[in-house]
Amino acid sequence: MSARPPSARIDWTRKSFRRLCCCTAAAAEWVEIANQTRRAVNLDGWTLRDADGHRYRFDNVRLAGRATVRIHTGIGRDTRTDLFQDRRTYVWDNNGDTATLRDARGRTVDTDSWGRNHHHR
Template sequence: MRARSLLLAATLGVGAVVISQPAYAAGPAIQITKIYYNSYGRTSDTPVTNTKLNGEYVQIKNMTKKAVSLKGWTLRDKQSTASGHIFKFGTFTLGAGKTVTVRTGKGKNTSANRYWGRSYTQGSVAYIWNNTSDTAYLRNASGTLKDSCSYKSKSTVYSKAC
């Protein structure tokens, strides 16, 4: 991370006054920018469909000016070890300044959308992101945490800008 500071010196007869701006830490090169959870209200309200599953998603943005390979990177939720909620990127490159949306359901992978491949069968829960609170973790192929985003639900707000 780079730090940036500005120094100003003014001569005031016997000395100098130094004014310094605070250093700002750069954010991660690849960032989670949004989580959209509880895509259609309570799960019990209506049958779970692929369209509803795909209404639940996480957006990831490349903040750099170079394309970045996400091959082997993972996206997971807080309880991923117990629940198996781990999405692993196959061969995929995220373009400079581009965003990819990782959707919970099934679909055809494109440069803008990737699909977790989850589906609902009677009695099983297919959604990834909890309606009350959760955390998304993004790790590179070596397992190093690159970014995370947490939320707590506010009854009628079903997305979190990170």
């Protein structure tokens, strides 16, 4: 009997650069991952991917129970609540995209889509 993947969920959040003056434009867009359990989840080796195949791999990240972490597209300094992909350009498509969170074994934990013809799965 195989163990079920830990419960985590993607909350899609986009912020406009015009509302943030202290960050690079790409750092102003992010995806938020929420751990909905009371137990910590080790995200080491997990990946977050968009529909075009841009991938972010979590390294040495532990998400506490009932906690969230934002994965920013741009450049910045990682903290407990904010991680940065260190990209200089946007990843998430303005017209619609899909974020897929996979565990270290490649199993899909959650997928969230937005925009035209997309829905949460």
